[in-house]
Amino acid sequence: MRQLGELEAEIMHRLWAWGRPASARDVLTDINKQRPLAYSTVKTVADILHNKGMLKRHKEGRAWVYEPTCTRQQYTAALMRQALGGNPDPAGTLVSFLEQMTPEETDALRSALRVVKRRSEA
């Protein structure tokens, strides 16, 4: 059984890639190219995404069509703000390879590295 989050992501990815409003049927047709899935599942998850505010929808004929409220880049930016941003997360949330540094500190890193390179070349 796939995680709900993954199915949500599958739907979002398709809508982002298409760049146009689409119905749950359109999404299902595309997913069914890879694996069988029930229409009701896609419709339910699309409505969950709508309730979360991630999709907006309007009626076209008799069917609802959905489109993302934010672009993928906006979500990525939000994710990166969490990971690298100024306001620190609670301790133990994530462990970064390198903390944010000032340009002066980066310069200091570079000169330290240069000294060693010169030494190893000598």
Added chain:
Amino acid sequence: MSTAAVLAGYAVVAGALVPSLLSRAKWAHRAPVLAVLAWQGLMVTFVVATVLAVYHLLLSEEHAHDGLVGLISACGLIVGAPGTGTASDTVLALTAPAAVAVLPLGWLVRCAWQARRARQRHLDLLVLVGEPAPEYDATVVDHTAPAVYCLPGRRCRVVITQGALDVLSEEQLRAVLEHERAHIDGRHHVLHLLAEAFSRAFPGLPLGRHAKEQTALLVEMIADDHALRSHRREVLASAMYEVAAGRVPPVALGAGGTGALIRLRRVLTPQPRPHRATRLGVVAATVAAPLLPLLVACGH
């Protein structure tokens, strides 16, 4: 009264005096695992000494010296032992020290819960925008700033940005991933949590501030050492520089960036491990320090 004074003095030494010495200790960066252990031991020592000091302060000396029963009750072995004090004295003498012990535990639960929720939020977003990269056992995020980090916990993930993939060579990337794996395998987030909870429980205490800062730096060093087992020093060091240089700093910048420079110098110039005697001494002190207040409390 004198026992309480001795214990309080001990707590002050552990909470205010030793931290500034330990954070400047030369051996710490050469044996980061040992140093992390020492910080954890120091935090336990402080709590034990404070709990016992409060207990002895509230429990009158006569009560504590009321023969064998008083002695045992002073050691906390018998709750509500018959003595000269009233029942309410005994209740107070037990609840106040218990509160001191429960305080950091409460903060630990709270911090762990907050971190878990924040991780969950982050993971939800990550599932949405990240692309799995099985060849690296990681998730790639399409973002220009180079960054590599790990989400610890049960559903742990290593995250790499496209920017990091662009600036790092394959070898550099492998070294950085090894570093992140060390964080996950070593459960370093738990060490972060313990230090954070302690510093929140005792705000303003030098031990809290130092333990938090030093633990953060030391676990990075442990992870660096882990990566260096299978990768060359220059590779890891240049990877650190590439990641740092590729980022545009935000307007409001948090403090504490110097850690990276200390790490880089440490990665580039290998230092021998401390002498065996030093290592044994640190372990012995770490084990003995929290036990000593118990001896003091029971010996009087």
